[in-house]
Amino acid sequence: MQISKDTVVSFHYTLTDDDGTMIESSIGGIPHRYLHGHNDIIKGLERALEGEETGYTASLSIVPQDGYGDICKNKIITVPRAKFPANIASGMMVEGHGGPEAAKMLVLEVNDHEVVLDGNHPLAGQNLHIALEVIEVRPARESELRQGSIARQAPNNHA
Numbered sequence: 001m002q003i004s005k006d007t008v009v010s011f012h013y014t015l016t017d018d019d020g021t022m023i024e025s026s027i028g029g030i031p032h033r034y035l036h037g038h039n040d041i042i043k044g045l046e047r048a049l050e051g052e053e054t055g056y057t058a059s060l061s062i063v064p065q066d067g068y069g070d071i072c073k074n075k076i077i078t079v080p081r082a083k084f085p086a087n088i089a090s091g092m093m094v095e096g097h098g099g100p101e102a103a104k105m106l107v108l109e110v111n112d113h114e115v116v117l118d119g120n121h122p123l124a125g126q127n128l129h130i131a132l133e134v135i136e137v138r139p140a141r142e143s144e145l146r147q148g149s150i151a152r153q154a155p156n157n158h159a
Helices: 043-051 143-149
Strands: 008-016 022-023 032-033 056-064 076-080 094-097 104-110 114-118 126-141
Touching: 008 104, 043 056
Parallel strands: none
Antiparallel strands: 008 022, 008 032, 008 126, 056 126, 076 114, 094 104, 104 114
C-alpha cells in the first residue's frame, strides 16, 4: 500500500543536526506513527513520504521552513521575575498560561528583575537530517480519522 491521505504510517527514524549529533531516535523502540495528510508531522517529511511504501528507506535533509520554521523573535519574551518560583533557572522548560494549548517555553536567562523566555520550538531554525525506514502503511481506522491524528508515543532514545 502506498502512503497517501488517510493512511497510518509507522517508521523508525534517527534525527540528527548539521553536525551529525543525534537529537532523537526510535531505533530499538516503538516506531513513530502518524496519520498521513493531516499535518500530523512536519511538512517536509510528509511530502517526502507521499507515495512511498513499506520498506522504503531514506536519508533526508529538511530545511527549517519545511520543518519547525525559522526562529521568530516575537516568541522571545521578557516577563517580570516575580511571576516565577524562586528555583527558576536558565535551561528549564516552563508552560505558559493562556488556554488549552499553553506553550512550552525555554528559560533563556534569569536575573533579579526578569526572566527571558523562548517560545520557539526547540528545533526551530535548524536543518533536520532524518534517516528512516517505513515499517508499516495501513488504512486509517474510522476512529483515527474522526480524531484527526494518532496517539503519540514518546521517542525512545535521546541524545
